[in-house]
Amino acid sequence: MKNGLAYQVAVIGAGPYGLAVAAHLRAKGIETRVFGDSMGFWATQMPEGMLVRSIWEACHIADPDRSLTLDAYMESEGIELKEPLRLKEFIDYGQWFQKRTAPDLDRRRIVRIEQAPLGFKLTLSDEEIVFVERVVVATGIAQFAWTPPEFRDLPSTLVSHSSAHQNFRRFAGQRVIVLGGGQMAIESAALLKENGAEVEVIVRRPSVHWLDQSVPWLRSASNPLRRVLYPPTDVGPPGLNWIVATPDLFRRLPQSLQEKIARRSIRPAATGWLIPRMKEVPIAVSCGIDSAVRVGDQVKLRLSNQTDRLCDHLLLGTGYRVDVSRYQFLAPELLAALSIVNGYPVLTAGLESSVPGLHFVGAPAARSFGPVCRFVSGTAFSAPALAKRVVATRSKKWNPNRPAKLNVAGEPEPASSTET
């Protein structure tokens, strides 16, 4: 175990949020270290062939002078991209952004965050210890994949969450039931079909909600009013979308109204461009799964409409449920000190939690700042807000000219020993 030199801020996570935060902090001269795999979640937990659901304007990862937008990326690389972006195109863009904002990315994982006298003590996957003054948790939703309890006892060969697959090739020739009516469930069903599986979708609601079908032209790039009707954040229906696009306003609304707006803005829905690809996939609506039992190499499902299905695999498009207590790297004492409501940390200005110096960005910030925090476009609000807070509270503890050498308890070593 080695003693590390302190960084001012450690950003844990190198997805869109961690990278945007790092870009903003570094632009303000804050010494920042970023940990994690560059665009790791997108590269490993989304299926090959997936298209990015967000519109073009909502896919820029925020940087302080807007020099790292998708348009800048195209120009720099001499390539042409168009909406909807392919998964691989978005990952490449994110990694291009990372090389420009965090070229010194530390790919090691953080296995523990604990409070220390001057801030926080981080334990890295190779057991190195690093002391930092502030921590930004930007580790995304991977840990929050939601498997309903009734399926947890079945083996992963028979039941899996959609996030467990990088492609669906292994399902060719198999009968697969997909549970869910949101984008991931419906797009997985389309991809399974295209990979040669026999697919059926089970949806609890009376219908699949297809986005932008009433007047598709309204959202098209050729509509001159598109920018008025739809803010670049692209979250929520017209009217509510501007409230969602203004997280500082959302935060001031009564809790009950916040919840209504959030529910309406992220209700399960699928993009209209999936409709033609779903033509040959049966969808059973107003239907849940009452039970699932293993029958040899297959799984037998009893549906709520009292019919049965026998399939080779049940794919759960059941989404994600934020619960920061599932972030195993948060030490129990730190977790106990956090103010948490329904799994979400309570955050104040600068996305700072009830533990001073500990920030959360991305989906865990959604209860405090609204549903835009679940999407890439929320980086445009979160990253500058966080950087502003860090600058405003810049601590005297941090001396960039002479970083503190800390002992194993996170306390500064006597000056004589640090200045040798």
Ligand SMILES: Cc1cc2nc3c(=O)[nH]c(=O)nc-3n(C[C@H](O)[C@H](O)[C@H](O)COP(=O)(O)OP(=O)(O)OC[C@H]3O[C@@H](n4cnc5c(N)ncnc54)[C@H](O)[C@@H]3O)c2cc1C
């Ligand atoms: C199938 C699917 C499709 C989506 N489509 C869209 C879309 O079209 N538009 C949109 O805006 N959003 C979309 N989203 C939401 C998307 O997840 C978020 O917008 C975005 O990824 C949030 O970025 P993030 O930086 O918070 O987290 P992530 O992108 O998940 O990044 C997390 C980072 O944390 C790192 N990490 C995790 N744990 C540790 C650890 N212990 N130590 C070090 N590093 C760690 C990972 O390696 C990774 O670098 C989609 C989500 C899913 C599941």
